[in-house]
Amino acid sequence: MKKIVLILVLSVFAFSSSGFKKAETLEESCFDIAREIVLEVDGEINTDNVSIVNWLNFLCEQEVILFP
Amino acid sequence: MSKLMSKTILYIALFFSCYINSQKAYKIVYKVEPHNFIENKELNSKVKSVIEQAIKSARRDRYFLIANDKHSYFNNSQNMEIDFGSELDKVYDKVGKLITAFNKNVYNHYKKDKILFTRNLINNDYHVEGKPYKFNWELKEESKTILGYQAKKATGVYYDIIRNKEFEIIAWFIPSIPIPAGPDIYFGLPGLVGEVHLRKAIVKMESIEEINESVIKPSFKDVMPYEEYVDFVSKANAKIKKEYN
Numbered sequence: 001m002k003k004i005v006l007i008l009v010l011s012v013f014a015f016s017s018s019g020f021k022k023a024e025t026l027e028e029s030c031f032d033i034a035r036e037i038v039l040e041v042d043g044e045i046n047t048d049n050v051s052i053v054n055w056l057n058f059l060c061e062q063e064v065i066l067f068p
Numbered sequence: 069m070s071k072l073m074s075k076t077i078l079y080i081a082l083f084f085s086c087y088i089n090s091q092k093a094y095k096i097v098y099k100v101e102p103h104n105f106i107e108n109k110e111l112n113s114k115v116k117s118v119i120e121q122a123i124k125s126a127r128r129d130r131y132f133l134i135a136n137d138k139h140s141y142f143n144n145s146q147n148m149e150i151d152f153g154s155e156l157d158k159v160y161d162k163v164g165k166l167i168t169a170f171n172k173n174v175y176n177h178y179k180k181d182k183i184l185f186t187r188n189l190i191n192n193d194y195h196v197e198g199k200p201y202k203f204n205w206e207l208k209e210e211s212k213t214i215l216g217y218q219a220k221k222a223t224g225v226y227y228d229i230i231r232n233k234e235f236e237i238i239a240w241f242i243p244s245i246p247i248p249a250g251p252d253i254y255f256g257l258p259g260l261v262g263e264v265h266l267r268k269a270i271v272k273m274e275s276i277e278e279i280n281e282s283v284i285k286p287s288f289k290d291v292m293p294y295e296e297y298v299d300f301v302s303k304a305n306a307k308i309k310k311e312y313n
Contacts, residue, residue: 033112038163041166044313046309047301047304050190
C-alpha cells in the first residue's frame with residue numbers, strides 16, 4: 001500500500017514539474033525576444049547592436065512597447 | 069590699352085570659370101534593398117513581425133552623398149526631428165539601420181587619402197580618423213546601366229573589425245563620373261559607386277544631380293585615431309560576446 005502511495009506521489013510530482021518546465025520555456029522573456037531580433041539581423045551581439053538589445057529589453061520590460 | 073584691357077577681362081573670366089567648376093559637385097541619393105533574409109524561416113511570431121517592419125523601415129531610408137573631385141561627404145538623409153508615430157516605429161528604424169550598418173558623417177578626402185566618420189558604439193558616438201579602407205578591388209568585364217549611366221562591376225574584400233569576419237563586396241561604378249566616391253566607406257574605384265552589395269543589403273543610387281555646393285568637412289572636438297578605435301572595438305566585443313552570445 002505504502003509503495004503504491006509513494007509511486008502515486010512521485011508520479012504526480014514528476015508530472016507537475018515537467019508541466020511547469022514546459023510552460024516556462026514556452027514563455028520567452030523580453031531579453032530573449034530582444035536578443036533574437038538582433039541576432040536575426042546581425043548574426044551576433046556586438047558593439048554595434050548591444051545597446052539596441054538593452055533598449056528593446058527595457059522598453060518591453062517597462063511595457064512601453066508590446067511586441068505585436 | 070584696349071588689348072590689355074580685353075586680356076585682363078579674359079583672365080578674370082577664366083579665373084571665375086575655373087572657380088565655378090571647382091565648386092561643381094554631385095549630390096547622389098542612395099536607397100536600400102535588404103537581402104539575404106531567409107523567407108518563411110521559423111521564427112517567434114513577435115521576432116518575425118519586428119524583422120518584417122524593420123525591413124520596410126530600411127527600404128524607406130535614404131542616404132545622401134555630396135562629392136566633387138577632391139572630397140565627399142556621406143550621411144543619412146533622415147531629419148533628426150522626424151516624428152516617429154510610436155516607440156515601435158523607433159524600434160523598426162533602429163533595427164532597420166543594422167541592415168546596412170553604415171557609419172554616420174563619413175568625410176572622405178581622396179587627395180589626402182584620409183577618412184573621418186562617426187560610429188555609434190554602445191550608445192556613444194565616436195569620431196574616428198584614419199585612412200580609407202583598401203578593398204583590393206578587382207575590376208570585372210561585366211557592365212550594366214544604372215540611371216542611364218554605364219556601370220562596371222568590381223569585387224573587393226572587406227574585413228569587418230566589429231564582426232571579426234571577411235565579406236565579399238560587389239560594387240558597380242560609373243567610369244564616366246571619374247570621382248572615386250561612394251556610399252559610406254565603399255569607394256576607391258575609378259568612378260562613382262552607383263550600387264554596392266553588402267552582407268544584408270543592396271544599396272542603389274536612386275538619383276544624381278549636379279549641384280553648386282561645396283563639400284564641408286565636419287568638425288568634432290574629440291577625434292579618435294583609427295588604431296585606437298580598432299583596439300576599443302576588439303576589447304569591448306570580447307566582453308560583449310562573453311555576456312550576450
